[in-house]
Amino acid sequence: MSTANPQPLWQPDPERIAQARITQFQAWAAEHHGAPAEGGYPALHQWSVDQLDTFWKAVTEFFGVRFSTPYAHVLGDRSMPGAQWFPGATLNYAEHALRAAAERPAESALLYVDETHEPQPVSWAELRRQVGSLAAGLRALGVRPGDRVSGYLPNIPQAVVALLATAAVGAVWTSCAPDFGARSVLDRFQQVEPVVLFTVDGYRYGGKEHDRREIVAELRRELPTVRAVVHIPLLGTEAPEGALEWSALTTGDTEPVFEQVPFDHPLWVLYSSGTTGLPKAIVQSQGGILVEHLKQLGLHCDLGPEDRFFWYTSTGWMMWNFLVSGLLTGTTIVLYDGSPGYPDTGAQWRIAERTGATLYGTSAAYVMACRKAGVHPARDHDLSAVKCVATTGSPLPPDGFRWLHDQFADSGADLWIASVSGGTDVCSCFAGGVPTLPVHTGELQAPGLGTDLQAWDPSGNPVIDEVGELVVTNPMPSMPIRFWNDPDGSRYHDSYFDTYPGVWRHGDWITLTSRGTVIIHGRSDSTLNRQGVRMGSADIYEVVERLPEIKESLVIGIEQSDGGYWMPLFVHLAPGAVLDESLLDRIKRAIREQLSPRHVPDEIIEVPGVPHTLTGKRIEVPVKRLLQGTPLEKAVNPGSIDDLSLLDFYEDLARKRA
Numbered sequence: 110m111s112t113a114n115p116q117p118l119w120q121p122d123p124e125r126i127a128q129a130r131i132t133q134f135q136a137w138a139a140e141h142h143g144a145p146a147e148g149g150y151p152a153l154h155q156w157s158v159d160q161l162d163t164f165w166k167a168v169t170e171f172f173g174v175r176f177s178t179p180y181a182h183v184l185g186d187r188s189m190p191g192a193q194w195f196p197g198a199t200l201n202y203a204e205h206a207l208r209a210a211a212e213r214p215a216e217s218a219l220l221y222v223d224e225t226h227e228p229q230p231v232s233w234a235e236l237r238r239q240v241g242s243l244a245a246g247l248r249a250l251g252v253r254p255g256d257r258v259s260g261y262l263p264n265i266p267q268a269v270v271a272l273l274a275t276a277a278v279g280a281v282w283t284s285c286a287p288d289f290g291a292r293s294v295l296d297r298f299q300q301v302e303p304v305v306l307f308t309v310d311g312y313r314y315g316g317k318e319h320d321r322r323e324i325v326a327e328l329r330r331e332l333p334t335v336r337a338v339v340h341i342p343l344l345g346t347e348a349p350e351g352a353l354e355w356s357a358l359t360t361g362d363t364e365p366v367f368e369q370v371p372f373d374h375p376l377w378v379l380y381s382s383g384t385t386g387l388p389k390a391i392v393q394s395q396g397g398i399l400v401e402h403l404k405q406l407g408l409h410c411d412l413g414p415e416d417r418f419f420w421y422t423s424t425g426w427m428m429w430n431f432l433v434s435g436l437l438t439g440t441t442i443v444l445y446d447g448s449p450g451y452p453d454t455g456a457q458w459r460i461a462e463r464t465g466a467t468l469y470g471t472s473a474a475y476v477m478a479c480r481k482a483g484v485h486p487a488r489d490h491d492l493s494a495v496k497c498v499a500t501t502g503s504p505l506p507p508d509g510f511r512w513l514h515d516q517f518a519d520s521g522a523d524l525w526i527a528s529v530s531g532g533t534d535v536c537s538c539f540a541g542g543v544p545t546l547p548v549h550t551g552e553l554q555a556p557g558l559g560t561d562l563q564a565w566d567p568s569g570n571p572v573i574d575e576v577g578e579l580v581v582t583n584p585m586p587s588m589p590i591r592f593w594n595d596p597d598g599s600r601y602h603d604s605y606f607d608t609y610p611g612v613w614r615h616g617d618w619i620t621l622t623s624r625g626t627v628i629i630h631g632r633s634d635s636t637l638n639r640q641g642v643r644m645g646s647a648d649i650y651e652v653v654e655r656l657p658e659i660k661e662s663l664v665i666g667i668e669q670s671d672g673g674y675w676m677p678l679f680v681h682l683a684p685g686a687v688l689d690e691s692l693l694d695r696i697k698r699a700i701r702e703q704l705s706p707r708h709v710p711d712e713i714i715e716v717p718g719v720p721h722t723l724t725g726k727r728i729e730v731p732v733k734r735l736l737q738g739t740p741l742e743k744a745v746n747p748g749s750i751d752d753l754s755l756l757d758f759y760e761d762l763a764r765k766r767a
């Protein structure tokens with residue numbers, strides 16, 4: 110960890126500061142709500158957490174949120190979990206996402222790009238028309254507020270239309286990307302029991318067509334609650350028997366009817382895999398996402414009607430939901446459906462160029478891959494529209510900051526680099542970009558407004574310039590309203606609140622510096638997080654251990670200093686089994702087909718055994734720490750391990766890799 114880095118890599122110029130929406134917000138909030146007019150972002154941030162209710166009231170007024178029924182208070186009960194935001198209010202998320210259609214009907218709401226890299230626009234008026242038509246179609250199918258509507262869809266305009274139509278009806282959206290295998294999708298959708306399933310017949314990725322019709326058939330068989338299947342013929346096939354055609358539901362010219370729902374009415378279910386059990390089914394609210402995303406996209410990302418917002422993502426990651434919320438600020442969003450590196454590593458830069466992206470977001474891993482591959486984005490592409498490159502998924506290493514900065518500086522451009530961090534759990538960022546602050550190499554610029562972000566030691570004392578647990582001590586509107594399938598709330602509680610009661614513990618190691626910046630060091634628990642896609646080790650165990658040759662397995666992920674991620678799978682073989690090419694192939698194939706290509710480990714290593722706690726839990730975090738170089742006596746508590754001698758192997762491996 111380094112906090113001795115006082116020289117900024119980049120400083121916003123006075124014009125950028127003056128024009129930033131956050132500057133306008135601060136001046137407006139000072140005039141109307143007593144926010145500090147002086148002291149810049151640090152003063153505004155302090156006010157936003159000290160005067161939480163006033164801050165959020167100011168956000169709703171500044172962005173013109175339309176409450177169809179007024180709220181009684183900004184925050185009723187503020188305890189976590191269970192804080193009550195804007196009790197009494199009603200509104201609709203989709204209505205806000207389509208507001209720009211009234212003033213700029215002919216301009217582009219969406220720019221859709223596939224692997225041909227040719228942008229295809231969808232205007233605001235057309236988006237609104239399709240949403241109106243589909244919402245009416247869903248109602249005609251009997252979909253009611255609170256019903257779940259699912260999508261097994263790539264990042265295409267139809268996915269955005271389906272989400273917005275679902276929200277317009279007050280139903281609850283949930284999606285998986287079509288590279289997920291049937292088991293992964295069912296582990297998610299079976300929990301929430303959707304009544305409608307939108308599917309494609311397949312998708313194109315890396316120059317190839319991937320037919321998913323068999324998987325769709327399996328989903329239909331295994332999801333008995335689905336009453337209607339809507340077929341989107343991306344590969345041009347006929348609708349399977351009993352399925353409805355997308356076109357039949359979206360050709361009408363019906364004004365959208367936006368169901369006015371309570372502020373905390375569920376908007377969508379996102380999934381986050383843990384180390385045991387099924388993925389957590391995280392429910393976020395219409396109002397909570399609306400206000401959090403207006404703050405995040407409007408103030409932190411500085412997006413407005415003149416912007417084009419491209420984030421490389423899939424519908425299986427919360428960044429897709431975040432991208433769709435770009436519509437809330439009247440921004441054109443860029444949907445790319447394809448491989449991040451097709452036909453070559455520079456593909457995403459080409460898309461940023463062709464779509465005129467002003468904010469381009471990607472994974473830190475992609476930036477590092479471009480650096481390694483010798484890509485020269487600003488030399489080889491016209492990226493003059495790009496004002497900000499944002500990264501997430503994992504912390505952007507210092508070399509990534511320097512590389513991005515130099516690539517743009519060499520072509521005379523003034524690039525703001527926003528490394529951001531949050532997660533599925535809040536569908537937003539705890540810390541990240543602020544357009545008016547300097548950027549320090551390897552550091553996030555600041556905690557987000559309305560987020561009392563702290564680093565705590567194990568006794569719950571805040572620490573500065575030292576590594577601690579990432580905690581948030583005040584409620585955020587986009588925190589889950591609950592988990593699906595968790596009637597007594599115990600899983601929700603245990604996921605974030607069991608270490609420090611009443612305080613959100615996220616599971617990341619961070620340093621808050623005395624300069625107010627934030628350094629993220631990686632997961633403090635054992636969740637796998639590959640390029641921002643969280644994966645549960647439990648999913649991998651389930652698949653691998655179905656093979657008779659595998660007695661037990663252990664998977665961990667290690668963030669590396671070059672920004673990479675090493676995900677080894679350790680296998681303890683059954684007597685007589687041999688880890689030869691054929692078994693290696695079968696393990697990889699099982700993981701790829703039943704989970705997804707992203708779940709396939711970097712290495713498969715035979716081990717003499719898997720160590721457990723005395724209560725039988727595989728000790729993923731201690732093994733991860735050992736492999737990160739922590740000495741054995743610090744990495745594990747010997748009294749809590751069933752067979753300490755098994756750790757010799759992992760210690761030895763750590764030594765060899767050092």
Ligand SMILES: CC(=O)CC(=O)O
Pocket residue numbers: 428501502503529530531532533537538641642
């Ligand atoms: C905003 C994020 O933190 C996204 C992620 O990495 O999950």
